[in-house]
Amino acid sequence: MIARFFRRGAARRRPVEALHGAIVAAARQPGLYTDLAVPDTVEGRFEALCLHVYLVLRRLDRLPPPAADFAQELVDAVFANLDANVRELGVSDVGVSKRMKKIASAFYGRARSYDAALAAPDEAGLRTALARNILGPDSDPAGLAAYVRAAEAALAAVDFESLLQAGPPFPEPAASARPATVTDNPA
Numbered sequence: 001m002i003a004r005f006f007r008r009g010a011a012r013r014r015p016v017e018a019l020h021g022a023i024v025a026a027a028r029q030p031g032l033y034t035d036l037a038v039p040d041t042v043e044g045r046f047e048a049l050c051l052h053v054y055l056v057l058r059r060l061d062r063l064p065p066p067a068a069d070f071a072q073e074l075v076d077a078v079f080a081n082l083d084a085n086v087r088e089l090g091v092s093d094v095g096v097s098k099r100m101k102k103i104a105s106a107f108y109g110r111a112r113s114y115d116a117a118l119a120a121p122d123e124a125g126l127r128t129a130l131a132r133n134i135l136g137p138d139s140d141p142a143g144l145a146a147y148v149r150a151a152e153a154a155l156a157a158v159d160f161e162s163l164l165q166a167g168p169p170f171p172e173p174a175a176s177a178r179p180a181t182v183t184d185n186p187a
Contacts, residue, residue: 015164016073019056020081022167027052031173036144037135046103047110047134051148053078054111056168058118059155067160079104118152147173 027048033040038048053074060071079100086099110133117125123145130141130148154169 013077016070016077019074019164019167020077023052023056023078024049024081026168026170029170029173032144032147035174036147037139038144039134039136044134046106049078050107050110051114051134052151052168052170053107054114055148055151055155055170056163057111058115058152059158059163059168060160062156063160063163070160070164114148118148147171 027045032038032048033044038044057071057074060067060074082103083096083100086096086103091099110129113129113133114126117129120126123142126145126148127141130144131137131139135141135144150171151168154171155163158166158169
């Protein structure tokens with residue numbers, strides 16, 4: 001059944017493009033910017049995209065074949081789209097190559113940082129990585145860290161086919177920013 005997702009040509013590109021589109025939509029959720037304090041700037045949107053792509057790639061890395069091949073195609077699609085966006089900003093052909101090398105370096109650096117932070121037993125590393133990469137040094141990354149943990153947990157619950165068919169189950173950012181409530185009257 002999964003083999004149908006990897007036929008050559010347009011049929012093979014459709015699931016990659018659909019997943020890429022779902023990731024972009026998640027990275028553009030207004031709550032990221034209004035509730036979780038991601039800067040609503042070109043850089044902030046790039047950082048939100050990197051974070052969401054990273055989370056999906058992290059999940060694909062933990063799934064059996066053909067997930068790894070699909071992950072590479074997703075990376076290729078993401079960078080092709082970023083290349084097109086850089087060109088739309090008016091960067092010359094000569095400058096695109098340099099800019100794309102910087103973008104790739106930034107993405108993979110963040111991926112390493114987030115990997116180490118998510119592997120750590122406490123939230124300090126994740127909060128530090130989010131403050132350094134996305135929010136700024138004087139920020140409170142607690143809400144964004146909760147969002148990342150919720151997204152990671154939701155992604156961990158889906159298999160490859162579900163990820164392709166339904167898209168990544170990213171949580172609502174506003175819900176992640178709210179502190180957990182304690183009830184006085186247990187049921």
